[in-house]
Amino acid sequence: MADKKKKDEDLGVNFSPDLLELLAKFKEIELEDFEMEVKDLELWLQSGALPRQVMSQLKVAPALKGKPTELLQAPFMPPVETYPGKIVEVKLGATKGEGGTRGRSITIGGETSPPFYTFERPVVHPPVVTLDVFDMELPLSKAVKMHVKEVIGDPAAWAKLAVEKFGADMVTIHLISIDPLLKDATPKDAVKTVEEVLQAVDVPLVIGGCGDPVKDTAVFAEIAETFAGERFLISSITQDMDVERCAKFVKKNGHVALSFTPMDLNLARELNRRLYDFLGNEDIVMDLTTAALGYGLDYAFTNMERARLGGLMGDVELAHPMSSGTTNAWAAREAWLKMSPEWEPRELRGPLWEVTTALTLLLAGVDLFMMMHPAAVKTLKEVTAQLVSGKKADACKFLDWVSLKTE
Amino acid sequence: MSEKKKGKAGVKELSPIDVYKALPKINCKECGEENCMAFATKIVNREVRLDQCAPLLKKENEKAYNQLKDMLKPPVKEVVVGEGEKAVKLGGKLVMYRHEFTYTNPTAIAIDVTDEMSEEELLSRIKKTEGFSYEYIGYTLKLDMVAVRCTSGEPEKFKAAVKKVVENTKLPLILCTSNVNVAEAGLMAAPKAKPLLYAANMDNWRDMAELALMYHCPLVVSAPNDLSMLVSLVKTLLAYGVEDLVLDPGTFVGDGLADTLNNFTMLRRAACKGGEELAGFPLMGVPMVAWVDKGEAADEVVKWREAYSAAMLIVRYADVLVMHGADGWSLLPNTVLRQNIYTDPRKPVAVEPGLKEFGTPNENSPVLFTTNFALTYYTVASDIENSKTSAYLIVVETEGSAVDSGVAGRKLTAEKVADAIKETGIENKVKHRKIIIPGKASRISGEIEELSGWKVQVGPRDSSEIPKYIIDKWQP
Numbered sequence: 115m116a117d118k119k120k121k122d123e124d125l126g127v128n129f130s131p132d133l134l135e136l137l138a139k140f141k142e143i144e145l146e147d148f149e150m151e152v153k154d155l156e157l158w159l160q161s162g163a164l165p166r167q168v169m170s171q172l173k174v175a176p177a178l179k180g181k182p183t184e185l186l187q188a189p190f191m192p193p194v195e196t197y198p199g200k201i202v203e204v205k206l207g208a209t210k211g212e213g214g215t216r217g218r219s220i221t222i223g224g225e226t227s228p229p230f231y232t233f234e235r236p237v238v239h240p241p242v243v244t245l246d247v248f249d250m251e252l253p254l255s256k257a258v259k260m261h262v263k264e265v266i267g268d269p270a271a272w273a274k275l276a277v278e279k280f281g282a283d284m285v286t287i288h289l290i291s292i293d294p295l296l297k298d299a300t301p302k303d304a305v306k307t308v309e310e311v312l313q314a315v316d317v318p319l320v321i322g323g324c325g326d327p328v329k330d331t332a333v334f335a336e337i338a339e340t341f342a343g344e345r346f347l348i349s350s351i352t353q354d355m356d357v358e359r360c361a362k363f364v365k366k367n368g369h370v371a372l373s374f375t376p377m378d379l380n381l382a383r384e385l386n387r388r389l390y391d392f393l394g395n396e397d398i399v400m401d402l403t404t405a406a407l408g409y410g411l412d413y414a415f416t417n418m419e420r421a422r423l424g425g426l427m428g429d430v431e432l433a434h435p436m437s438s439g440t441t442n443a444w445a446a447r448e449a450w451l452k453m454s455p456e457w458e459p460r461e462l463r464g465p466l467w468e469v470t471t472a473l474t475l476l477l478a479g480v481d482l483f484m485m486m487h488p489a490a491v492k493t494l495k496e497v498t499a500q501l502v503s504g505k506k507a508d509a510c511k512f513l514d515w516v517s518l519k520t521e
Numbered sequence: 522m523s524e525k526k527k528g529k530a531g532v533k534e535l536s537p538i539d540v541y542k543a544l545p546k547i548n549c550k551e552c553g554e555e556n557c558m559a560f561a562t563k564i565v566n567r568e569v570r571l572d573q574c575a576p577l578l579k580k581e582n583e584k585a586y587n588q589l590k591d592m593l594k595p596p597v598k599e600v601v602v603g604e605g606e607k608a609v610k611l612g613g614k615l616v617m618y619r620h621e622f623t624y625t626n627p628t629a630i631a632i633d634v635t636d637e638m639s640e641e642e643l644l645s646r647i648k649k650t651e652g653f654s655y656e657y658i659g660y661t662l663k664l665d666m667v668a669v670r671c672t673s674g675e676p677e678k679f680k681a682a683v684k685k686v687v688e689n690t691k692l693p694l695i696l697c698t699s700n701v702n703v704a705e706a707g708l709m710a711a712p713k714a715k716p717l718l719y720a721a722n723m724d725n726w727r728d729m730a731e732l733a734l735m736y737h738c739p740l741v742v743s744a745p746n747d748l749s750m751l752v753s754l755v756k757t758l759l760a761y762g763v764e765d766l767v768l769d770p771g772t773f774v775g776d777g778l779a780d781t782l783n784n785f786t787m788l789r790r791a792a793c794k795g796g797e798e799l800a801g802f803p804l805m806g807v808p809m810v811a812w813v814d815k816g817e818a819a820d821e822v823v824k825w826r827e828a829y830s831a832a833m834l835i836v837r838y839a840d841v842l843v844m845h846g847a848d849g850w851s852l853l854p855n856t857v858l859r860q861n862i863y864t865d866p867r868k869p870v871a872v873e874p875g876l877k878e879f880g881t882p883n884e885n886s887p888v889l890f891t892t893n894f895a896l897t898y899y900t901v902a903s904d905i906e907n908s909k910t911s912a913y914l915i916v917v918e919t920e921g922s923a924v925d926s927g928v929a930g931r932k933l934t935a936e937k938v939a940d941a942i943k944e945t946g947i948e949n950k951v952k953h954r955k956i957i958i959p960g961k962a963s964r965i966s967g968e969i970e971e972l973s974g975w976k977v978q979v980g981p982r983d984s985s986e987i988p989k990y991i992i993d994k995w996q997p
Binding site for chain 2: 182183185192193231376377416423463469473474477478489497500503507517
């Protein structure tokens with residue numbers, strides 16, 4: 115600083131120390147609204163003592179200690195981008211005209227921007243919700259059970275409730291009774307259950323297995339054939355299954371495969387590549403694994419965000435719509451456990467746990483949410499509708515939060 | 522201004538070579554690294570600080586030091602609010618997306634009080650805010666700040682309230698009023714507390730700037746749903762000499778949610794990807810606007826809306842949040858979410874191997890093992906915890922593989938299990954010699970028995986069945 119001052123004096127430039135200090139502080143700002151008094155400046159600049167940016171400050175430095183008296187205008191340009199890739203569109207469910215029996219089909223995917231970057235372009239197909247229906251009794255958290263206790267054990271009634279009362283876009287029939295370790299129900303039994311649900315509601319269905327790779331393959335095969343043309347989402351095809359066989363019966367009968375991998379994008383790509391030998395891109399939805407809030411949601415979020423950005427950047431192996439088993443949120447004990455009074459009631463904490471998990475992943479790009487609690491479903495649907503509504507904020511309305519009298 | 526793409530680099534664009542070039546290049550090892558290149562790499566990864574290079578601090582290297590400092594400056598400025606150990610740092614973000622680099626400075630959560638609350642209520646809210654504490658996988662989740670709102674419109678009342686607050690908490694404050702006289706009264710009650718002043722807007726910016734300069738406090742810039750006004754105010758305030766700014770583009774619920782997320786996203790993208798310095802400041806979200814739109818809704822419903830709006834803002838770049846709902850059920854998900862989002866994404870997906878104890882295990886308690894894949898571990902741990910049975914869990918080092926992939930990829934082998942049994946000293950803690958292994962590791966059960974001499978019981982494939990399994994099948 116002493117050197118500089120000396121130099122300034124030599125050059126006959128008389129800036130007050132204040133001003134120099136001020137300039138040093140703002141060397142990053144760009145200010146161009148002032149006319150230049152250049153004579154001294156040129157002289158100074160020849161010395162090379164200051165970088166160009168600081169020079170531009172000098173233009174601004176008004177006489178009065180550099181404090182502006184008027185608002186300095188700086189237009190904000192929305193940082194809009196385009197992307198080489200596009201998320202593939204996948205149609206779920208088929209109407210009579212399309213070879214099935216559903217009242218409507220639902221298309222997911224098709225995005226050409228990151229999730230809800232509506233300043234860039236509108237959302238193509240808003241995310242949808244499929245509600246969980248189980249084909250037998252199973253332990254449920256209290257917060258969930260209170261809403262479905264009348265229909266547990268009756269999948270058709272449960273499906274009806276999910277659609278008519280809870281607003282589900284789709285229904286997932288989880289065939290857990292086929293589990294060899296549970297009831298070991300036969301593929302024929304499973305077909306019967308699916309038939310009942312199919313009769314009860316006219317929304318597209320997701321067919322959920324029990325997690326046993328051999329049993330699931332057998333059951334999925336039977337269901338795929340019996341209900342050819344319904345365009346079910348078969349949940350799910352995993353690496354430890356006979357992928358070729360599964361892909362073939364999915365394709366032959368016009369269904370959609372849910373390609374499920376454990377939280378690893380390379381495995382996801384690999385499984386998708388194996389499916390491409392038999393299925394079109396438009397026949398694959400992927401599930402990258404959903405971990406609960408507090409139990410790995412960070413991994414799930416980043417994995418999905420990377421997959422979506424990757425897909426948009428042209429990685430076709432990741433450019434599939436994403437499904438999330440958001441019900442997994444209930445695996446977090448904070449979602450269902452009775453805790454000390456300051457954290458209660460769990461009837462609110464639990465569904466909020468599911469909503470928080472869902473909304474986090476909504477912002478990572480999930481297109482299909484498999485969910486459980488009606489309040490969580492309602493909120494997700496409301497938020498999604500608000501985000502795609504195209505309506506503007508009523509900014510004035512929210513100005514007085516500062517002086518808002520609460521209580 | 523949009524053409525201005527230069528300036529502070531995101532982490533991705535900064536290469537160790539660039540840093541190396543500006544270092545002294547004498548490989549003195551004073552920093553503890555082998556050479557300057559190794560130091561440069563760690564600098565780029567933000568694992569060491571520039572000041573750890575002693576030669577760089579010498580007078581003759583001043584220019585290089587300043588150059589490096591500038592190169593390493595985060596695209597989102599770090600702004601400190603408060604004084605002392607409870608001071609919070611806002612912003613300082615290096616990247617837009619979490620996978621690019623660790624997010625710095627977790628979103629600070631402020632709970633509001635007003636100058637018209639009874640003393641009892643005000644103190645109880647402060648106490649609740651300070652006392653919020655939840656133990657979660659080795660972290661203590663806390664709340665960070667108190668926002669004092671002026672609802673009375675009277676400077677003296679505000680002053681008294683701020684005084685009461687600073688007398689009762691060391692948590693940093695946000696002083697909320699757009700009235701300059703009220704703001705000044707508040708600052709006079711906390712002259713050294715370095716509160717965050719809310720807010721400068723298009724009408725009052727000059728006076729607020731003077732206050733911020735006089736009291737050396739950071740200043741929020743508010744321009745609801747008008748980003749051009751927002752950055753214009755930033756430009757003006759910087760020229761005015763106020764450097765520590767926080768941006769409030771407005772938080773709107775309901776139909777305004779899309780605008781809210783768009784504004785936050787555009788500002789952060791402009792700062793991190795576009796090098797737009799006027800957008801390069803911490804962002805403030807105000808989920809408590811849900812209360813403005815309360816209507817006929819029940820309090821619980823508003824708390825719910827406020828909580829999920831907060832969650833979306835934590836994910837979409839908010840650096841500080843002001844909330845009114847102070848219930849445990851509504852705050853807990855958000856404090857956990859914040860912890861999740863702000864963990865290091867480079868952290869291997871693994872936990873420390875070793876012996877974990879659940880409940881109060883004794884010499885007859887069951888012994889189980891699992892892998893050190895974090896998700897597997899936490900799931901198993903929570904399942905055992907939930908069973909409320911006491912047990913030992915051996916966490917086997919599998920390089921972060923899950924059970925099935927570990928077995929398939931030979932990361933989880935009978936040798937490793939046998940070694941872990943030895944190393945953990947479990948043999949001195951239990952009388953029996955029986956270990957419950959994951960159902961998905963049944964393939965190596967015979968080998969484990971051979972190598973360890975322990976009897977193997979093949980447990981369930983899914984850890985959720987562990988509690989039932991222990992009740993039904995465990996006998997020491």
